[in-house]
Amino acid sequence: MRVFWHRRDLRIADNRGLAAAAADDTVLPAFVVDDGVLEHAGATRVRFMLDALASLRATYRGLGSDLLVVRGDPTEELPRLASHHDADGVYWNEDYSGLARERDAAVRRSLEDDGLVARAFHDAVHHEPGTITTNEGEPYSVYSYFWKKWRDRSKADPYPAPGPESLVPADDLPADPLPDLDDLGFAEPDAVLQRxxxxxxxxxxxxxxxxxxxxxxxxxxxxxREGTSRLSADLKWGTIGVREVSEAVEAAAADAPDDGAAESVEEFRSQLAWREFYAQVLWANPNVVSENVRTYERPIEWREDPEALRAWKVGETGFPIVDAGMRQLREEAYMHNRVRMIVASFLTKDLRVDWREGYAHFRELLVDHDAANDSCGWQWAASTGTDAQPYFRVFNPTTQGERYDPDAEYIREYVPAFEGIPAEEVHGWPDLTDEQRERTADHPHPIVDHAEAREAAIGMFERARGDDGSGG
Incomplete structure (x- = not known):
């Protein structure tokens, strides 16, 4: 028998480690609620996790088996489970954060000390980190070069789901209830999650x-628009397999009605590659979640401004597209990717607040929070990361709103104070006089002057670069 340790792979189809366990022996599916992981979790992600576990358990029960869920330290719980059920070893799928790799190494030592087999597999990505490199064998720091190799490398087919004959019968397992949010020390989130x-x-x-x-x-x-897949949380938690997605996308490419449609499919494929590019950045540099990747001559003079940070978090900056995005985050535990870039630029450039403050807030509220994607995304916006935007590129939130939400539909959905107000007045909100704003809508006045903030941000980075003429 093999214990299969589910983590961020809450499905049975296209699950590489699970398929390997089923090929080797009968499988006991298990999930360990790890308090060490919960310390870094927000209520929305825990809600998603519990709902996904309920769905996964129902799948196993439909096959005559069950999902065994225990709470504790996996270095203790997994050897105990294996011993109690007379299993020969434990299989799982890899994760790439520094904390996950430390935990997995400790689990492996614990299992092997007990004479148990410990096998881990690369499942969340097509290509194992460290296998797509420069000609010198170094991880890529520029996405475009990574993408060229990624797109041309063959991809594995989806892995088969285990059948009932490969699973431990439910009669041999305890039917303990799943924990709820209160059991785990979390309140029910305010955000309404997708199915x-x-x-x-x-x-x-x-x-x-x-x-x-x-x-x-x-x-x-x-x-x-409903123009994206909304699969980010599913890929983060593994409720769908990346090979299943890619196979379906390849079929869509073959059926594309014209060249423009085919280019759109290829653009979506490139987003899957971005996900793997950032995974290999995290794998090569686990400190990307807390330390600047790009070095400057001097420390960046981030501002400490609790009131500005609070206004940003609750969507009261007085910049409509920024406020809409931050309110969508609170209401749905999700934010559209274009808007993520806008709000991140606003925090790090207009407010000059450290990107780590934004990363921590996203980690708390986003249901699709992924250490690789979020840390690299924040460092891209802050001009401190791998293949990041230049420090002198500062998004103008008004221009961004006019360009990507021209009719102010998105803004009005999340900032109802602008309901019934013409789009040009919504987008022009930061440029109105205080008297005009008082007559127009009940919404906060802008907390910064964007033109002045832009110059201040550029100056901040030039000083960090040593370009301010002071020698350095």
Whole structure:
């Protein structure tokens, strides 16, 4: 018998480690609620995790088995489970953060000390970190070069799901209830999450492939449109397999009705590659979650401004597209990717607040929080990361709103104070006089002057570079 340790792979189909365990022996599926992981979790992600576990357990029960869920330290719980059920070893799929790798190494030592087999597999990505490198064998720091190799490298087919004959019968397992949020020390989140589970993930994929993928290249930039796949949480938690997604995308490419549609499909493929690029950045540099990747001659003079940070978090900056995005985050535990870039630029450039403050807030609220994607995304916006935007590129939130939400539909959805107000007045809100704003809508006045903030941000980075003429 083999214990299969589920983590961020809450599905049975296209699960590489689970398929390997089923090929080797009968499988006991297990999940360990790890308090060490919960210390870094927010209520929305724990809610998603519990709902996904319920869905996964229902799948196993439909096959005559069950998902065994225990709480504790996996270095203790996994050897105990293996011993209690007379299993020969434990299989799992890899994760790439520094904390996950430390935990997995400790689990491996604990299992091997007990004479148990410990096997780990690369499942969350197509290509194992460290296998797509420069000609000198170094990890890529520029995405475009990584993408060229990634797209041309063959991809594995989806792995088969285990059948009932490969699973421990439910009669041999305790039918303990799943913990709830209160048991784990979390309050029910205010955000309303999208449907959770493998069926829901496949429904989202099918809906995306049924038209939107062929308009993705343009539509993905407009938050008021249903132009994205909304699969980010599913890929983060593994309620759908990356090979399943890629296989379906390849089929969509073959069916593309014209060159423009084919280019849109290719653009979506490139987003899957970005996910793996950032995974290999994290793998090569685990400190990317807390330390600047790009070095400057001097420390960056980030500002400490608790009131500005509070206004940003609650969507009261007085910049409509920024406030809409931050309110979407609170209401849905999700934010459109274009808007993520806008709000990140605003925090790090207009407010000159350390990107780590934004990363911590996203980690707390985003249901799709992924250490690699989020830390690298924040460092991209802050001009401190791998392949980041230049420090002198500062998004103008007004221009961004006009360009990507021209009719202010997205803004009005999340900032109802602007309901019924013409789009040009919504976008022009930061440029109105205080008297005009008082007459227009009940919404906060802008907390900074963007033009002045832009110059201040550029100056901050020039001083860090030693370009301010002071010698350094």
């Amino acid at each position: 959770v589970g493998t069926d829901a993930a496949h429904d989202r994929l099918d809906a995306f492939l049924d038209g939107p993928i062929y308009e993705y290249q343009e539509a993905r930039e407009y938050p008021a």
